[in-house]
Amino acid sequence: MPSENQSVSSKMFRRIINVQQWGIIIVLILLVIILGISSPVFLSARNIRNILQQVSTLGILSMGMTILMISGGIDLSVGSSISVVAVIVGKLLKAGFPVGYPIIIGLIIGCAIGMINGLLASNTRAHPFILTLGTMTLFQGVAIIITEGYPITDLGDKFEWIGGATIGKVPFIVILFFAVMFICFFVLKYTRLGRKGYAIGGNEYTTYLAGINVRLHKIIFYVICGFLTGLASLVLSSRISSAIPTMGAGFELQSIGAVVIGGTPLTGGRGSVWGTLTGVLLLGIIANGLNLLHVEASWQYVVTGAVIIFAVILHEHRAQ
Amino acid sequence: MKNEHILQIKNVSKSFSGVKVLNDIAFDLRPGEVHAIVGENGAGKSTLIKILSGAYERDGGKIFLGGVTFDVITPRRAQDAGIVTIYQERNLVPNLSVGENILIGNEPKGPFGIMKWKELFRKAEEILKNLHLRLNPQAIVSSLSSAEQQAVEIAKALYKKARIVIMDEPTASLTRAEIDNLFSLIVQLKKKGVSVIYISHRLDEIFRIADRVSVLRDGFKVMESDIKDINKNILVKAMVGEELTLTYVENEGITDVLFEARGVSRTGVFEDIHLKLHRGEIVGIAGMVGSGRTEVVRALAGIDRIDEGKLILNGREIQGKSLEEIIKMGICFVPENRDEVGLISAMSVAGNTTIASLPKISRGPLLKLKHENELVETFVKTLAIQAKSIRQEVRYLSGGNRQKVMVAKWLCRGIEVFIMDEPTQGVDVGAREEIHRIMKHLTNEGKTILMVSTDLDELMNMSHRVAVMRGGRVVNILNTPETTREEVLSFAIGKSVSQQ
DSSP states (O other): OHHHHHHHHHHHHHHHHHHHHTHHHHHHHHHHHHHHHHOTTTTSHHHHHHHHHHHHHHHHHHHHHHHHHHTTOOOTTHHHHHHHHHHHHHHHHHTTOOTHHHHHHHHHHHHHHHHHHHHHHHHSSSOHHHHHHHHHHHHHHHHHHHHTTOOEEOOOHHHHHHHHOEETTEEHHHHHHHHHHHHHHHHHHHBHHHHHHHHHHHOHHHHHHTTOOHHHHHHHHHHHHHHHHHHHHHHHHHHHTEEOTTTTTTHHHHHHHHHHHTTOOTTOSOOOHHHHHHHHHHHHHHHHHHHHTTOOHHHHHHHHHHHHHHHHHHHHHHHO | OGGGOSEEEEEEEEEETTEEEEEEEEEEEOTTOEEEEEOOTTSSHHHHHHHHHTSSOOSEEEEEETTEEOOSOOHHHHHHTTEEEEOSSOOSOTTSBHHHHHTTTOOOBOGGGOBOHHHHHHHHHHHHHHTTOOOOTTSBGGGSOHHHHHHHHHHHHHHTTOSEEEEESTTTTOOHHHHHHHHHHHHHHHHTTOEEEEEOSOHHHHHHHOSEEEEEETTEEEEEEEGGGOOHHHHHHHHHSSOOOOOOOOOOOOOSEEEEEEEEEETTTEEEEEEEEETTOEEEEEOOTTSSHHHHHHHHTTSSOOSEEEEEETTEEOTTOOHHHHHHHTEEEEOSOIIIIIOOTTSBHHHHHHGGGGGGGEETTEEOHHHHHHHHHHHHHHTTOOOSOTTSBGGGSOHHHHHHHHHHHHHHHTOSEEEEESTTTTOOHHHHHHHHHHHHHHHHTTOEEEEEOSOHHHHHHHOSEEEEEETTEEEEEEEGGGOOHHHHHHHHHTSOGGGO
């Protein structure tokens, strides 16, 4: 009797879990339907391309954040890092270096910034949230010092190619975003590195007892996040053809928001790039849709905030 | 009829996310009675207590307190109604004195709210004396032993006019003498008409202290009886629902030394530890809390540093090497606290099993998931790990199965020396037997186990030799067939037991 009872109820249990995992996707679909009905342009090919183009920067950034947050880390400095990388790349371009050099240097700086955060997070007992709050402010200052507060504009046709090029009808940066996503998916699921990330996020001490060099791997995850931050910075500055010392501000919260909407908890140990993709798309579609409906920008903040809260509550509910 | 019971529970049910964990439970409690609840892990014991203490809301059923229905229970209302729960974790303010903790919230105060210390300590002393407790009311709680803190909690409960005291595994971290003290305390409570709900998986205790016992299994109440009408076999049978076979594989031929500690010390913690572990041998470490047993095994496993001495595995010195290298050489540490440090609870059975052996399941940086699945399946089969699938997260498994996953992790790594801290703490009877069987199986394959346990029965039954620790030293190493529990205990506490 008891076993029969249990199997029936456990099936029900699984079904509920499934529904909740699909929760965000259902919200996304509902949103698409509502916006499709209320705005004739919304589902046009051009607008869809537009949305994807708009979310590419956030998407690339959030993939790095996903890997980092799964491993139990967090990086609030990604926004100012975008600015730092952009202004350095901008200065180099303006100084007349061939376009390849600034790009490579930009990516290296991204890695270096990740390394700094990683070294701090793995060698101190302070929470990375606070540590990177510090580096966030610090890097913001650096970006302003480098440019003396002025934006660097007109970065040149060659550099603008990144943001403007299309392959077939698809923008290059959208392809880049999806490529980054598939690589991150692959790393998380099919490599030792990814497995160690889940393990460290799940239980750092146990992973250490299993003979894994936790400290080294934490640094690696910060460097990955830093590298993708550098890439996101290149994409963004290329799209607007300028480097503004505060251009990255706010990206840290958007990307953490996207990751959390996607079901990766702040405590780490679980999560996926697919979840983050839904988070990124949700934020992108809300912004785009409200624009199309001529909703004021201030209300977009309100809606975005509400969606993040709703998503977190949904996941919290599922976790129990 | 109703007034005869201080507490009556009728048809109480509880589900979590559609899984029914309590089915129509009936339970009652008479004044001054100890009513034990036993059952394997996951049987529903904790859920039932949590409903009574107000931590969970019940889905259905009725609760009568002193004949009156007691409907909405919140932790606050439960306490006001005289239901006090004493959990394994202490619920005291560590930096305050014993007296302040007992009278907390009702401290005698003079004008301007100035504390009347003398009166406070006098009152506290009175309460302690009333329970025959020899504790200084001015002592700071954090300086007391776990057992003494527990006694303070009970005194506090009594001061608050508790009618029902719920004790959840109260003896889990107590020594034998401390358990005796606790039991005399329970007798005091009974004399004062206080009823006790006693949860334990140590059956010996149930027979010593309980008047009645209820058995839960899979969320159902399967038995209730006066303790005098049953015996241990009947109880175990009711708990597991089947007969256990208690046959161990006997061990033969212990010869060569696999692992040796030579004069190992860490300043101020332990000193001059000499220990030889042979192939196929289980060595137990006995000792009171604070004797340094856990510290020693952690150091032997290479986790904590040593200041002096040598650790030799298969003729090679391991001290000073990184944990990664030590594991590679074949020593592992299976920690006491499964959920906090033993497992990655959000990871699957497979992920936990292979986490220490990633090179084994990968080519270069890439994982071979198919190979991983096959490998894990074999361990799941040999260790009889019960999980829905190897991709199920370990936090959904029972305590015993989680313990097995921990063992699987190290078996997968090909470990030779298993250093285990409390291998069966907090697991149910069935799982305990199975873990013991696995331990014997390991030694039959020529592996070696060094085990710390507070459970003397476990030490005596499982080990070939028992090293007794006291004050950071190994005071004696006894061969188990020739020694007795009393002898082990007398070395551990440093005096003859019979004198007590």
